[in-house]
Amino acid sequence: MTDTRIYLSPPDVSDVERKLLLAAFDANWVAPVGPDLDAFESQVAELVGVPHAVALASGTAALHLALVAAGVRRGDTVLVPSFTFAATANAVMYLGARPVFLDSTPESWNVDPALVAEELRARNARGRLPRAVIAVDMYGQCADYRPLLDACDRYGVPLIEDAAEALGATYHGRPAGSFGLAGVLSFNGNKIITTGGGGMLLTGDDRVARQARHLATQAREPVPHYEHRTVGYNYRLSNLLAAVGRGQVQRLGEMIACRRETARYYRQALDLPGLTFMPVAGYGRPNWWLTCLLVDPDEFGADRDTVLARLARHNIEARPAWKPMHLQPAFHDCPRRGGAVSADLFHRGVCLPSGSALTDHDRERVVSAVREG
Template sequence: MTDARIYLSPPDVSDLERKLLLNAFDSNWVAPVGPDLDAFEEQAAALVGVRHAVALSSGTAALHLALIAAGVRRGDTVLVPSFTFAATANAVLYLGARPVFVDSTPDSWNVDPELIAEELRARAERGQLPRAVIAVDMYGQCADYEPLLTACDRYGVPLIEDAAEALGATYRGRPAGAFGLAGVLSFNGNKIITTGGGGMLVTDDGRVATQARHLSTQAREPVPHYEHRTVGYNYRLSNLLAAVGRGQLQRLPQMIAARRETFRFYQRELPDLEFMPIAAYGEPNYWLTCVLTDQRDEIIAELARHDIEARPAWKPMHLQPVFRDCVMRGGHVSADLFRRGLCLPSGSALTGRDRERVVTAVRTAQQRG
C-alpha cells in the first residue's frame, strides 16, 4: 500500500464543522449574512479579547480595510516587514501608498523593533512620518509589541497587526490580534483554522469596525434604495463559511496542541537543525515548524521524492522583483532566513507515521550531505 501524500499544512475538518455547515444550509441562511456569521464574529472577538470583529472574504481584504481605517492614502508610506507573505505589502499598494521594508530580528524572525524605532525617528526628523506601521506575527509567533507600540505611540503612527498566521498565539498573556489599531486574521485553507478561505478584522475601536463593515458591503448607505457615497468592496464572508469557522474555533485548542506536539517531535528527532527561536515573551500557535539549514534545497528534494511537501521560508519582499524600487532598512537577516529557511509539514492531523516519514527523509538528505 502506497503512503498518502503529506501536505505542508492542509485543512483539518471534522464532523462538527460538517454538522454546523449543513445546519446553516438547511436553515436557508446561504446568503452573505446570517446568524452563523454573527456568532462567528462574536466568538472570534471574545477569543482575541477585543470588542469588535468583522468577518471578510480574506485576510488581505482585512489588511486593505485596516489600512483605510489608518488613513493611508495615495503617496503615503507604510513601514512593513520584509520577511512576510506578499499580501502584507500588496495591500499597501492597493491604496497607492509605498511600503518601506524593515528587516527581522534573528531572535524571533519577526520585524526588528529597534529598526522600526530608528526609521520612525529618522523620518520624523525629516517631516516624513509614515502613515502606518504593519507588524506581522511570523509563522504563528507574535512580534515584540511593547517596543513597537512605544515607538508608534511616540510619533502618533497607528500600528496594524497582521496576525494572519497567529490565531491562538499570545504575547505576554494577550492574544494575537489584540494589538494596535486593528488586527488581521486569515482563514485560508493552510492556516491553523480555515473557513475554506476568508479572514477577519478585529479591533477595540468601534469606528474602525463600523467603517470596515460598511466598506465591505459595497459602502451601501442605510436607506431603502441603493445609495453609495464612497467606493466600497464586496468583502463580506458568507454565512455558510462562517458556520465552518465556528466549528474550527471550537477545535482550536486541540489543533494548537497537535502542532505543538509535532514541533517538539521534530526538535527532538532532528537536533542538527536550527529551529525558529521561541521568544520568551509569548507562546506561539506552532502554525508551521520552521528550521534553518544549509541543506534546505536537498531536504526539500528528498522530501518530494517521498511525496512529502515542504517549502522554503518566505522570500523577503525587498528581494521580490515587484518591490525592487522600494526602500529597505537592513536586509541581511531576512535574506539569510530565506536562504536557509525550511518549513516542514505541520498540519494538526499529522499522524505519528507521517512524522516518522518526514524525519526519515530529512535524515537521508542530511546523510547524503
C-alpha cells in the first residue's frame, strides 16, 4: 500500500473557517465586499499593528499597488532581492520599471543590507536613485530592517516590505508587514494562513490606503454614475474568502506552533554532516513557514537533486530553494549586484514539507527519505 502524499505546505482549515464561510453564504454576503471583508482587514491590521489593511485578490496585486503608491513609473528602477519568488520582480515590470537584483546574506538568506546601501550610494552619486526598494522576508524570516530603513531614509527612497511568507514573524518584537511605506501579505493556498487565494496591503499612511482601495475597485469615483478619472484594477478580495481568512487568523498562533515543532524535529533528526539548516537570525522570530536546508554533496554523499528524488519516490513533495531572479530567463537583461550567495542557495537548497497539519508519522517519513542510502 502506498503512503498518502505529503505536500509541501497545504491549506490547513477547520470547522472554524467552515462555520464563518457558511454564515456569510447563508446571509447572502457573496458580493465582492461585505462585513467579513471589513472584519478580516481589522483583524489583520490589529495583529500587525498598523492603522490600515486593504484585502486584495493576491499578494502580487498588493505589491503592484504598493509600487504605484511609491510613485514607480515607466523607466524607473527598483532594487529587488534576487533570491525571491518571481512575483516580487513581476510587479515591478507591470509598471514598465526595471528591477535591479541584489544578492542575499548567508546569515539570514535575506537581501544583504550592505549591498542595498552600496547600491543606493553609487546611484545617488550618479543622480540615478531608484524609485523604491523592496525587501522580502524569506521563508517566514524578516529581513534586517534597521540598516535597510537607515539606508533608504538617508536617500529618501521608500521601502516596501514583501512579507508574503512572514505573517506572524517579528523583527526586534515588531510584526512582519509593518515596515516601510507599505507591507504586503499573501494568502495563497500554501501560505501560513490562506483564503484560497488573496493578499493584503498594510500601511500606516492614510494616502496609501485610500489610493489602494480606490485603484483596487476599478478607480470608480464616488458619484451615482460610473465615473473613472484614472485606470483602476479589479483587485478586491471577495467577502466569502475573507470569511475563511477570519477563521485562519484565529488559528494563526497554533499553526505557527505546529510549524515550529516540525522545524525542531527536522533539525534534531537531520543533524548530519553535509546538511545545514537555514540560519535563524538573532534579531527576530520567524513564523517557520517553511523549513529549508542546504546539502553539501561531498559531506552528505548526495546532492540536492538526489535528495529531492528520494523524497519524490516516497510520495513526498519537496522543492528546491527559489531560483534567483538574476538566473531567470525573463530577467536576463536586468542589472544585478552580486549573486553568488543566492545562486548557491538555489543549487544546494531544499524546502521540506512544513504544513501545520503534519503528523509525527509524516515527519518520520520525511526524515527517513532524506536519510535513505
